[in-house]
Amino acid sequence: MALMVKAEGGIGGKQWDDGFDYEGVTKIYVRGGLEGIQFIKFDYVKDGKTIAGPIHGVSGRGLTQTFEINHLQKEYLLSIEGYYDKSTGVIQSIQFKTNQQTSDMMGFNEGTKFSLRSMRGRIIGFHGFADKNLYSLGAYYTRIPATKSAMEGSQNTGKGYDHGGDYVGIRKVYVTFDGTSIRNMRVDYDKAGQVECYEYGVKIGTQNEFTVDYPYECITSVGGSYADTQPYACIVLRSLTFNTSNGRTVGFGKETGTKFLLENQGNAIVRLHGRVGACVDSIGAYYAPFSPYPPPTEKLEGQGGDGGDSWDDGAFLNVKKVYIGQGQFGIVSVKFEYENDSSTVLHQIGVHVVPIAE
Numbered sequence: 176m177a178l179m180v181k182a183e184g185g186i187g188g189k190q191w192d193d194g195f196d197y198e199g200v201t202k203i204y205v206r207g208g209l210e211g212i213q214f215i216k217f218d219y220v221k222d223g224k225t226i227a228g229p230i231h232g233v234s235g236r237g238l239t240q241t242f243e244i245n246h247l248q249k250e251y252l253l254s255i256e257g258y259y260d261k262s263t264g265v266i267q268s269i270q271f272k273t274n275q276q277t278s279d280m281m282g283f284n285e286g287t288k289f290s291l292r293s294m295r296g297r298i299i300g301f302h303g304f305a306d307k308n309l310y311s312l313g314a315y316y317t318r319i320p321a322t323k324s325a326m327e328g329s330q331n332t333g334k335g336y337d338h339g340g341d342y343v344g345i346r347k348v349y350v351t352f353d354g355t356s357i358r359n360m361r362v363d364y365d366k367a368g369q370v371e372c373y374e375y376g377v378k379i380g381t382q383n384e385f386t387v388d389y390p391y392e393c394i395t396s397v398g399g400s401y402a403d404t405q406p407y408a409c410i411v412l413r414s415l416t417f418n419t420s421n422g423r424t425v426g427f428g429k430e431t432g433t434k435f436l437l438e439n440q441g442n443a444i445v446r447l448h449g450r451v452g453a454c455v456d457s458i459g460a461y462y463a464p465f466s467p468y469p470p471p472t473e474k475l476e477g478q479g480g481d482g483g484d485s486w487d488d489g490a491f492l493n494v495k496k497v498y499i500g501q502g503q504f505g506i507v508s509v510k511f512e513y514e515n516d517s518s519t520v521l522h523q524i525g526v527h528v529v530p531i532a533e
Contacts, residue, residue: 177299177315183289184257184311185264188304191231195300195315197221200252201244203271204230207282208237211265212309217301220246231305242271242278250275251297251319253464255312258286265308274441274464294390295319295343295445295463321461322442326449327435328401328457329410337448338373342366344445344465346389350415350427353380356404356454357412357428362447365389375451385417385425392421393443393465397458402432404454411454420465488513 177195202218202225214232218225244250250273257269257280268282274297291298296316303312318341342364351359359376387394399415414428420443437444437458443465449458488511500508 177317178293178296179302180291180293180314180316182303182311182313183291184266184303184309185259185261186310187264188306188308188310190302190304191229192302193217193219193228193300195317197226197299198223199244199246199297199299200301201225201246203242203244203278204239205242205269205281206232206234206237206239207268208235208308210263210308211260211267212269212282213237213307214305215269215301215303215309215312219300228301231303232309233307235307240279240281242281244273245275248275253297254290254292255298255314256288256290257282257312258284258288259311260286263308264310266310266312269312294465297464319464321445321463322439323448324437324439324460324462326457326459327399327437328412328455329450330457331450332409333450333452333456335448336373336375336451338362338364338446338461340364340366340371340446342371342446344389344443345387345394346370347387348385348417349374349382350385351376351378351380351382352428355413355429356407357399357415358454360447360455364446373447376455377453383427385427387419388421392419392423393445394418395420395443396436396438397444397447397460398434398436398438399428399458400430400432400434401457407453409452409456411456412458415458 197219199220200217201220204216206213213235214230216230217228219228244252252271252273254272257266259266267286268280268284270280271278291314293316295318297319298314299317300315304310344365345362346365347363349361350357358380359378361372361374364371394417396418400413401410402413404411413431416426418424437460439462442462444460445463446461447458450456494511494513496512498510499506
């Protein structure tokens, strides 16, 4: 079963749909001209054979660029970014990202940005709108199965635990430490927007928690240490350290004995497994591609005096420059230079009575 992600880009053209009855995409053809992307074409893989898809758009004067995906080496397409012209609706540029590489930006890096992505999926088909040019592009995604790592710690004591299930990410982790060993763990998973919990071990000691800013953040690695520990007369976990895609590191316990690291470059840890008895004896991970969403805009309350009229510039990608206008009794104006996609926007508040300083 495939997930259909709606077409992104401008408005215009006639609808087309390549379907999703494929194993993946193996080659992409993009032709650009003066007005933007003229056409796009895909070669798909089905039953191990290459299937050439139709051209979407019209070939005019311009340049055709290609991007190849080596499905024989387990390479697959994950996401797409590009820009389109709001006035004409035509896609101006497009870029493709796989689990192994990122293409060049094909076309002009101008206009309004768009993207196609799925947290745990790979692209197996496309749809969109085109006429004399390409106006919009959508995709069909299928779930990428997670890969299971080996366990770190004891391999044969206690009972096995395995957090099976169709989970897409970890929301929260609770760890109980008794001063010597990791005694208990609880993990809150996300399943289609709902939280499901797994808890194991003996809750003796001090419990601390670690919240992941899901879906804007994911766990990229789990490290720690283990040692043969009394009075349990077996190997147990002595410490755990979680690292996230936002650069955060949170640790529990005291590092003692053999160190370990569970990590798979380019993937997130989406589930855990291992062994548990009176303590957590071992831990392993399930890895899967994960594309965190960009964080939402947070509006903070204005600080200062109570006078004047309200103003609001809205949200942009970044602030590039700030101009301050100063008068006899204080600040009389401010002007901000924002970055919006590939363009620059100027917003001014107040009246200039003296030259503005940068």
